[in-house]
Amino acid sequence: MNLASLIEALRLLVVWDRELAAITFNSLHFAIASTLIAALIGTPIGVLFAFREFPAKRSVVAATHTLMGLPTVVVGLLVFSLLSRSGPLGGLGLMFTPTAVIIGQAVLALPIVVSLVYGGLARLDPELAETLQTLGATRLQRSVKIVREGRIAVVSAILTAFGRVVGEVGTAMMLGGNIRWYTRTITTAIALETQKGAFALSVALGIVLMTVAFGVNFGLNYLIRFRPGNRTI
Amino acid sequence: MSPAIELHGLRFSYPDSGNADQAQFGDQALLQIESLTAQASEIMVLIGDNGCGKTTLLKLLAGLLIPDGGSVGVHNGPALLVHQRPYLFAESVYANVAWPLRIRRLPRHDVRQRTLAALEQVGLEQLARRWAPSLSGGEKQRAAIARALVLQPQVLLLDEPTSNIDAASIAAVERVLRWQAECGRSVIMSTHNLPSAYRLADRIVPMKEGRLRPVAxxxxxxxxxxxxxxxxxxxxxxxxxxxxxxxxxxxxxxxxxxxxxxxxxxxxxxxxxxxxxxxxxxxxxxxxxxxxxxxxxxxxxxxxxxxxxxxxxxxxxxxxxxxxxxxxxxxxxx
The missing domain is CATH 2.40.50.100 (RNA polymerase II/Efflux pump adaptor protein, barrel-sandwich hybrid domain)
Known part of the structure; x- marks a missing residue:
């Protein structure tokens, strides 16, 4: 890398290059969609883990926690084997589409959401559940209220999951195939462009990715430090 | 008049006492009560040492725990429990008290009227807009009582409502409970605070090791x-x-x-x-x-x-x- 490519990277950022924008859009699109799916499925499961007893709960919770460390390429491999032409869902023709990437990233994000939502809600006052029950709330009303009371934990969990998927390269590469204008994301583009020796776009994309990652972390810190619950005496 | 609460041959033990709270019952971990009835307009006060089963009994009456045997009959609607350290939602005092009515989809006007009336009864109308978690212990207790009162329960259960709170709040709580009894509701509370128990109780019910004891x-x-x-x-x-x-x-x-x-x-x-x-x-x-x-x-x-x-x-x-x-x-x- 030399000074020229750094200057070129800054130029790309300043003029907000069309390809740079498209790649950034893809990355955010896939990460936001997959995080949303994981949040919609994972939050209720986290609530369930925190407030319901069921057989082998401890093992299930431990397993979920372990899955947080799932290697991205393993998820890629797993989803690949399902979606590839010869796989059980091969007929859907989803391989190397944005949908495939979103599915892979959602699988990656799900255990993170479940585990962190569970961890946060389990720390809520145990009397919350009884209070909701004695006040005559239905099961749905109780769950909604619990998520509201634990909203900091839930939002943190979702942001953490987003941070993980927006920066991952394994599933995006294996399931999306890094197709230009279609499934190319910041991370797959950096991997490719760097190998090609075209540093300028890589550096520009790296700066964008860092900005996003730092932004998410800043938001997380802000939430944790200034959460309304801390206003208690 | 038929009793507000009737309880017969009640037996209860915690399924798996890994919990320190419950271990205090000893090996048998058991609450065993032959019979107990509470009348309307009556204030019944459960007294006894920590771990004697007062809280467990209240939770059984509130339907939060299921007895192993025997029957718990609550007439005229469910019995509402106010916990010892009540959980207030992270929102305003008003929103806390209004919540039980809102989830029942009552008209806005009714919600407002009943919420304000309940807040006034416990003397918290000035604090309606305050952030509930920032209240003092006594104010929290009163807010939790108001949150139960909006539902106009015929049976009100309170776990140590006058413990660890300031004198002004104790007086306010006692006033509210007496008023509830005068309105024909039955009030069943547990307490360590003997003066409070003696002032309020129409009936004292001493408990020891999960059994009822005669009054002394x-x-x-x-x-x-x-x-x-x-x-x-x-x-x-x-x-x-x-x-x-x-x-x-x-x-x-x-x-x-x-x-x-x-x-x-x-x-x-x-x-x-x-x-x-x-x-x-x-x-x-x-x-x-x-x-x-x-x-x-x-x-x-x-x-x-x-x-x-x-x-x-x-x-x-x-x-x-x-x-x-x-x-x-x-x-x-x-």
């Missing part, structure tokens, strides 16, 4: 008379006699005399005890063990615990006439 005190309602310069005070039992008590300034509404501080005699003997009343035996109950409970009507109802031997020696039976003696210093005012 006489509770007399009335008012203190101005002692003037005297070293000894007088207490007018409402609808009954005046009794001597320790001199005390201020307003007291309750005199408490332990049952085993009351001496029974066939004749009016001269002793140093100031209180000497004549009365008729209304009932003699020979309880298991050595003791008998003798109920005497001497203008007010008093119960004395004596040994079985004394029952024989004094030939105590319903209708016997005898003298009741107790020291002024045996009377506690609340």
């Amino acid at each position: 005190v006489n509770i007399l309602r009335g008012w203190t008379l101005d002692p003037g310069d005297e070293h000894i005070g007088r207490f007018q039992v409402s609808g009954g006699p005046q009794i001597f008590c320790p001199a005390a300034r201020g307003q007291y509404t309750t005199a408490v005399v332990r049952m085993d501080d009351i001496i029974l005699s066939a004749e009016a003997t001269v002793t140093s005890a100031q209180n000497r009343l004549q009365g008729d035996v209304r009932a003699v109950e020979l309880t298991a063990g050595e003791l008998a409970r003798v109920e005497i009507d001497c203008g007010c109802r008093l119960v004395s615990t004596v040994t079985h031997r004394s029952v024989d020696q004094l030939r105590l039976r319903t209708g016997s006439r005898l003298w009741v003696t107790f020291k002024a210093s045996a009377v506690e005012l609340y």
Whole structure:
């Protein structure tokens, strides 16, 4: 890398290059969609883990926690084997589409959401559940209220999951195939462009990715430090 | 009038006492109650040491725990429990109190009216807009009571409502509970705070190791008379006699005399005890063990615990006439 490519990277950022924008859009699109799916499925499961007893709960919770460390390429491999032409869902023709990437990233994000939502809600006052029950709330009303009371934990969990998927390269590469204008994301583009020796776009994309990652972390810190619950005496 | 709560042959044990709270019951981890009923307009106070099962009993009455055996019958709608350290939602006091009505989709106007009325009853109308988690312990307790009152429950259950809160809040809570009883609701609460229990209770229910125990005190309602310069005070039992008590300034509404501080005699003997009343035996109950409970009507109802031997020696039976003696210093005012 030399000074020229750094200057070129800054130029790309300043003029907000069309390809740079498209790649950034893809990355955010896939990460936001997959995080949303994981949040919609994972939050209720986290609530369930925190407030319901069921057989082998401890093992299930431990397993979920372990899955947080799932290697991205393993998820890629797993989803690949399902979606590839010869796989059980091969007929859907989803391989190397944005949908495939979103599915892979959602699988990656799900255990993170479940585990962190569970961890946060389990720390809520145990009397919350009884209070909701004695006040005559239905099961749905109780769950909604619990998520509201634990909203900091839930939002943190979702942001953490987003941070993980927006920066991952394994599933995006294996399931999306890094197709230009279609499934190319910041991370797959950096991997490719760097190998090609075209540093300028890589550096520009790296700066964008860092900005996003730092932004998410800043938001997380802000939430944790200034959460309304801390206003208690 | 049919009872508000009826409980028969209740048995309960925690499934797996890995919990320190529950381990206190010992090996059997058991709550066992033959029968207990609470009437409308009655304030029943459960007293007893930590871990004697008060909270568990309240949770069973509230339907938060399912008994292993026996029946818990609550008439006229569910019984609402206010926890010892109530959980308030992370929102305004108003929103907390309004929540039970909102989830029932009541019209906005009704929600507002009932919420404000409940807040006023507990004296928190000024704090309606405050962030609930920032309230003091006493204010939290009152807000939680208001949150239960908006539903107008016929049975209100409270776990230690007057523990660890400031004096002003204790007074406010006691006022609310008394008012609820006057409105025909039954109130069942547990407490460590004996003065509060004696002031409020229509009935005291002592508990020990998961069992109900017989009451050991006489509770007399009335008012203190101005002692003037005297070293000894007088207490007018409402609808009954005046009794001597320790001199005390201020307003007291309750005199408490332990049952085993009351001496029974066939004749009016001269002793140093100031209180000497004549009365008729209304009932003699020979309880298991050595003791008998003798109920005497001497203008007010008093119960004395004596040994079985004394029952024989004094030939105590319903209708016997005898003298009741107790020291002024045996009377506690609340």
